Amino acid sequence: MAYTEDDLKKELETKEYEYGFYTDIESDTFPIGLNEDVVRAISKRKEEPEWMTDWRIEAYRIWESMIEPEWANVRYTKPDFQAISYYSAPNKKPKYDSLDEVDPELRATFEKLGISMDEQKMLAGVAVDVVMDSVSVATTFKKTLGEKGIIFCSISEAIREHPELVRKYIGSVVPQKDNFYAALNSAVFSDGSFCYIPKGVRCPMELSTYFRINQAGTGQFERTLVIADEGSYVSYLEGCTAPSRDENQLHAAVVELIALDDAEIKYSTVQNWFPGNKEGKGGVYNFVTKRGICEKNAKISWTQVETGSAVTWKYPSCILKGDNSIGEFYSIAVTNNYQQADTGTKMIHLGKNTKSTIISKGISAGKSQNSYRGLVQINSRATNARNFSQCDSLLMGNKCGAHTFPYIEVKNKSAKVEHEATTSKIGEDQIFYCNQRGIPTEKAIALIVNGFSKEVLNKLPMEFAVEAQKLLEISLEGSVG
Amino acid sequence: MELKDKLISSFLAFEEACDVDSDIHNLRCEAIKEFETMGFPSKKQEAWKYTSLNSVLKYDYSVFPKKEDAIEYRDIKKYLIHDIDTYNLIFIDGIFSSHLSQTTHDKIDVCLMSSAMAKPKYKGIIDQYFNKIVSKENGFNSLNTAFAREGAFIHIPKNIAANKPVQIINFATGNESALMIQPRNLIVVEENAQIQIIERHQSLTDHPVLTNSVTEIFAAKRATVDYYKIQNDRPSASLIDNTFIDQKDDSNCSMHTFSFGGKLTRNNLNFYQRGEHIDSTLKGITIIEDKQHVDHNTLVHHIFPNCESHQDYKGIFAEKSTGVFNGKIVVEKEAQKINAFQSNNNILLDDSATINSKPQLEIFADDVKCSHGCTIGQLDEDSLFYLRSRGIPLKEAKALLMYAFANNVLESVKIPEIKKRITHQIALKLGVSLGFDL
Numbered sequence: 004m005a006y007t008e009d010d011l012k013k014e015l016e017t018k019e020y021e022y023g024f025y026t027d028i029e030s031d032t033f034p035i036g037l038n039e040d041v042v043r044a045i046s047k048r049k050e051e052p053e054w055m056t057d058w059r060i061e062a063y064r065i066w067e068s069m070i071e072p073e074w075a076n077v078r079y080t081k082p083d084f085q086a087i088s089y090y091s092a093p094n095k096k097p098k099y100d101s102l103d104e105v106d107p108e109l110r111a112t113f114e115k116l117g118i119s120m121d122e123q124k125m126l127a128g129v130a131v132d133v134v135m136d137s138v139s140v141a142t143t144f145k146k147t148l149g150e151k152g153i154i155f156c157s158i159s160e161a162i163r164e165h166p167e168l169v170r171k172y173i174g175s176v177v178p179q180k181d182n183f184y185a186a187l188n189s190a191v192f193s194d195g196s197f198c199y200i201p202k203g204v205r206c207p208m209e210l211s212t213y214f215r216i217n218q219a220g221t222g223q224f225e226r227t228l229v230i231a232d233e234g235s236y237v238s239y240l241e242g243c244t245a246p247s248r249d250e251n252q253l254h255a256a257v258v259e260l261i262a263l264d265d266a267e268i269k270y271s272t273v274q275n276w277f278p279g280n281k282e283g284k285g286g287v288y289n290f291v292t293k294r295g296i297c298e299k300n301a302k303i304s305w306t307q308v309e310t311g312s313a314v315t316w317k318y319p320s321c322i323l324k325g326d327n328s329i330g331e332f333y334s335i336a337v338t339n340n341y342q343q344a345d346t347g348t349k350m351i352h353l354g355k356n357t358k359s360t361i362i363s364k365g366i367s368a369g370k371s372q373n374s375y376r377g378l379v380q381i382n383s384r385a386t387n388a389r390n391f392s393q394c395d396s397l398l399m400g401n402k403c404g405a406h407t408f409p410y411i412e413v414k415n416k417s418a419k420v421e422h423e424a425t426t427s428k429i430g431e432d433q434i435f436y437c438n439q440r441g442i443p444t445e446k447a448i449a450l451i452v453n454g455f456s457k458e459v460l461n462k463l464p465m466e467f468a469v470e471a472q473k474l475l476e477i478s479l480e481g482s483v484g
Numbered sequence: 485m486e487l488k489d490k491l492i493s494s495f496l497a498f499e500e501a502c503d504v505d506s507d508i509h510n511l512r513c514e515a516i517k518e519f520e521t522m523g524f525p526s527k528k529q530e531a532w533k534y535t536s537l538n539s540v541l542k543y544d545y546s547v548f549p550k551k552e553d554a555i556e557y558r559d560i561k562k563y564l565i566h567d568i569d570t571y572n573l574i575f576i577d578g579i580f581s582s583h584l585s586q587t588t589h590d591k592i593d594v595c596l597m598s599s600a601m602a603k604p605k606y607k608g609i610i611d612q613y614f615n616k617i618v619s620k621e622n623g624f625n626s627l628n629t630a631f632a633r634e635g636a637f638i639h640i641p642k643n644i645a646a647n648k649p650v651q652i653i654n655f656a657t658g659n660e661s662a663l664m665i666q667p668r669n670l671i672v673v674e675e676n677a678q679i680q681i682i683e684r685h686q687s688l689t690d691h692p693v694l695t696n697s698v699t700e701i702f703a704a705k706r707a708t709v710d711y712y713k714i715q716n717d718r719p720s721a722s723l724i725d726n727t728f729i730d731q732k733d734d735s736n737c738s739m740h741t742f743s744f745g746g747k748l749t750r751n752n753l754n755f756y757q758r759g760e761h762i763d764s765t766l767k768g769i770t771i772i773e774d775k776q777h778v779d780h781n782t783l784v785h786h787i788f789p790n791c792e793s794h795q796d797y798k799g800i801f802a803e804k805s806t807g808v809f810n811g812k813i814v815v816e817k818e819a820q821k822i823n824a825f826q827s828n829n830n831i832l833l834d835d836s837a838t839i840n841s842k843p844q845l846e847i848f849a850d851d852v853k854c855s856h857g858c859t860i861g862q863l864d865e866d867s868l869f870y871l872r873s874r875g876i877p878l879k880e881a882k883a884l885l886m887y888a889f890a891n892n893v894l895e896s897v898k899i900p901e902i903k904k905r906i907t908h909q910i911a912l913k914l915g916v917s918l919g920f921d922l
Contacts, residue, residue: 074530381860383835383836396845396847398847398849398850398852399850400850401817401818401820401848401849401850401851402817403848403850404817404846404847404848405845405847406844406845406846406847407843407844407845407846407856408842408844409841409842409843409844409858410840410841410842411839411840411841411842411858411860412534412838412839412840412841413830413832413838413839413840413841413860414835414836414837414838415832415835416832416833416834416835416837416862417835417862418832418860418861419859419860419861419862420858420859420860420861421857421858421859421860421861422841422843422856422857422858422859423855423856423857423858424843424845424855424856424857425854425855426845426847426852426853426854426855427852427853427854428850428851428852
């Protein structure tokens with residue numbers, strides 16, 4: 004990687020230097036450190052109503068009393084929360100003037116992923132033509148969505164324009180006191196997305212495309228709220244297959260999904276943040292709280308492809324509150340070099356006839372550590388609840404680790420819970436078979452990994468499935484040994 | 485006074501009663517300090533998340549029981565596997581009962597911990613093995629080491645197969661209103677030697693008893709150890725069983741745990757594989773009801789290549805009972821070509837019963853076959869219907885299916901008398917008497 008530790012260091016150093024001069028609260032970047040005034044200032048900056056400010060302050064007070072969790076199977080130097088600037092307006096100035104200036108390695112990756120020139124420019128931070136296709140596309144999208152009554156905007160906008168919805172649902176699934184990072188996020192979230200699908204409406208498009216073009220530079224503390232009203236359907240894609248060179252070390256996002264009666268939400272994530280260099284220096288810490296609640300007959304499906312970040316700590320969960328509700332979790336987590344991932348899901352069965360499926364595929368290479376941590380809880384009133392979990396791990400080399408920590412708690416006799424886990428490596432015979440048919444080892448591994456991940460890849464929206472497949476290939480490059 | 489403080493203050497008196505000059509003195513003092521810092525485990529600790537000790541630790545246990553009570557063979561005969569010839573090590577309120585026991589020094593040593601500690605002849609073995617593999621993860625182990633005085637000492641020299649099994653039984657008479665006993669067993673099986681052991685804890689009255697037992701087992705090259713734990717105590721008795729097994733090349737150890745009784749039972753079973761081509765078997769059947777709590781906490785640590793481990797735990801949980809299974813397999817990065825299997829199957833018979841299962845894998849080697857499976861479910865409706873359509877009443881039909889469910893574990897029991905007894909126990913537990921032996 005051309006982006007070395009020195010670059011990062013330099014960047015961080017200059018950044019701090021920069022902050023030193025900005026003391027004025029009205030300026031674009033806040034001084035480092037966190038206290039009640041900063042929280043108030045963020046809220047003021049965003050022109051939020053008073054209830055929102057109070058809500059943030061409450062979260063801040065809770066956060067102050069909490070300690071950073073240590074139970075996850077990851078090792079890292081804890082971030083210094085007083086050394087972070089908690090608000091910074093999006094940088095309008097492009098980093099580069101043309102694509103030629105962009106790091107060639109990054110460009111090569113773009114090529115492999117098959118990302119269009121314009122998008123490449125967006126993602127790499129190159130100045131883009133105003134009449135770029137995507138902008139008009141975005142406007143068209145907005146019109147179509149508007150006709151259906153779908154609200155899709157930034158959360159700050161939603162707080163201003165749809166306070167009744169935000170106030171009712173924010174914090175209803177992930178309360179401020181949920182955990183350390185959720186509390187921090189609740190206090191200081193800078194932006195995020197808000198989505199409301201009215202009763203009986205089927206969202207005509209994957210909200211992904213729109214999202215990908217417009218939200219390239221999302222903040223460090225992102226807050227997402229998706230509400231699917233009775234009988235509606237939405238498919239939402241977050242993140243992007245392209246490698247994202249975010250300068251923020253710590254990401255603590257919160258995602259809340261609310262699926263009312265008969266609604267369905269499909270939430271897909273592709274995460275490919277900077278994983279640190281080959282020596283394990285630098286990289287993003289990704290500590291995310293994601294949770295959805297299902298009312299009667301509702302369905303929430305989480306799909307994730309995690310290939311980036313130095314440390315990942317993420318458990319998209321479903322609370323199956325209503326009778327006959329369904330929760331699904333499909334995940335591929337790839338770790339290479341010194342990456343560490345502790346990821347999984349929680350399925351809380353409260354209603355009758357609730358069903359959940361968990362398919363988790365972990366691939367570890369290099370010196371990485373990959374853990375699955377999941378909870379399946381069947382409460383005593385959840386009659387006829389059903390769960391099926393499968394966690395498969397693939398190890399490449401003996402310097403990495405694969406771990407499984409499934410928690411199963413059952414309090415109802417009619418529950419049927421199955422959990423299966425396997426760990427294996429790519430068989431020499433499988434590789435030999437491919438070699439024999441003229442497929443080089445590197446390609447053969449990609450092929451086998453794809454087969455291994457198929458069950459999850461199939462759940463992704465079509466265009467992303469193709470990209471995700473390539474992404475897996477790239478993430479594991481050079482891991483053959 | 486809190487139990488912890490009471491134990492710490494009784495330690496001095498205990499030490500005075502023992503030989504202060506012995507080598508073990510330092511070990512004991514160290515251990516009591518460890519216990520002082522750690523205390524009893526709480527639910528905040530990950531390994532004790534599902535097991536609360538509050539209901540067990542609330543009694544004012546007496547630590548020094550009165551002298552041996554007159555107990556006759558006929559009082560305890562039913563608790564022994566008496567239809568086969570065995571060596572017996574019988575302890576009453578933690579004190580060895582010579583007239584009920586049968587020990588030996590002929591070729592093999594089946595005797596007492598206290599005498600082994602005292603005799604110079606065994607000093608070498610004690611120095612080499614005593615307290616070498618006990619983990620300091622929880623306060624119970626250190627507490628036991630601090631109060632280690634009595635228990636079974638078994639030493640099987642090279643190339644000898646013990647001529648008959650050994651039974652280790654701890655009785656609690658109930659002379660005390662509440663009693664805590666801490667047996668400490670050491671079992672050393674040398675190269676190519678063999679032994680079968682049956683262990684049991686039994687209280688004779690309904691006074692609360694807390695047993696905190698630590699057993700260390702060393703299996704040298706090509707040694708075979710076949711161990712059975714029968715846990716069918718009264719509902720007033722609780723057991724914390726800590727067993728540590730160290731295996732060398734080509735050895736074969738199996739542990740069967742049958743948990744039917746007791747108030748709270750916690751089995752900490754740890755296998756350390758320190759050699760190649762080792763085979764470890766961990767199996768268990770749990771059938772409990774009525775506020776009983778059984779917690780199996782297993783660890784298989786694969787350190788060297790080419791080894792195997794097999795785990796199979798079955799549980800049937802009736803009203804208000806709680807079952808916990810916390811199984812962990814660790815495969816180190818040098819431990820290639822490992823086959824490790826773990827399965828935990830449970831049946832809940834009532835909505836007030838709970839099962840918490842946590843089968844964990846921690847794997848650092850790539851060329852391994854590791855799998856675990858966990859199921860929680862009910863008896864198959866179709867099978868029940870099939871049996872009933874052939875004239876078998878519902879209760880018996882259910883019992884037959886449950887018996888079949890547990891049978892995998894019973895199949896590998898090598899002593900037929902134990903198998904017979906356990907099947908009988910299962911039938912009793914399920915409340916049926918079939919016209920034939922199940």
